[in-house]
Amino acid sequence: MPWQQGQSGNPGGTSIGCRRKLTDAFIRALARDWKAHGEEVIQRVREENPAAYFKGMLSLVQKDVSVEGQISQMPIQSEPLSATVAFVKEMVREQEKSLEGAQPAKHDSETAA
Numbered sequence: 001m002p003w004q005q006g007q008s009g010n011p012g013g014t015s016i017g018c019r020r021k022l023t024d025a026f027i028r029a030l031a032r033d034w035k036a037h038g039e040e041v042i043q044r045v046r047e048e049n050p051a052a053y054f055k056g057m058l059s060l061v062q063k064d065v066s067v068e069g070q071i072s073q074m075p076i077q078s079e080p081l082s083a084t085v086a087f088v089k090e091m092v093r094e095q096e097k098s099l100e101g102a103q104p105a106k107h108d109s110e111t112a113a
Helices: 020-049 049-059 078-102 106-112
Strands: none
Touching: 020 049
16 A cells, blocks of 8 residues: 555645535525526527537436337237217218208209299
8 A cells, every 4th residue: 555544645635525515605695696686597508509508408318318118019909999980970971861851852942933
């Protein structure tokens, strides 16, 4: 071992907890700035630089999304479909019959005149 037990591998390196303190301070400053200017800045970036706005949105999307499972298609059952088609055809026939009965024939109107 090149150094003594209990001695840091980099005696001139960062002190214990330094990175955590820096991160905490940065996040607090960011939260204060967001509270004061957040929505206005987002609107301005969206209007003035849509590419940066879109890039920022994409940076928030999780990059390693894993989707597992099986995709199966249910077999199409033709019976309900056939019954529906038959029902619609019957309705059309009934509608056509009712329209024929409501309109007088041409020869009847000509003889009445």
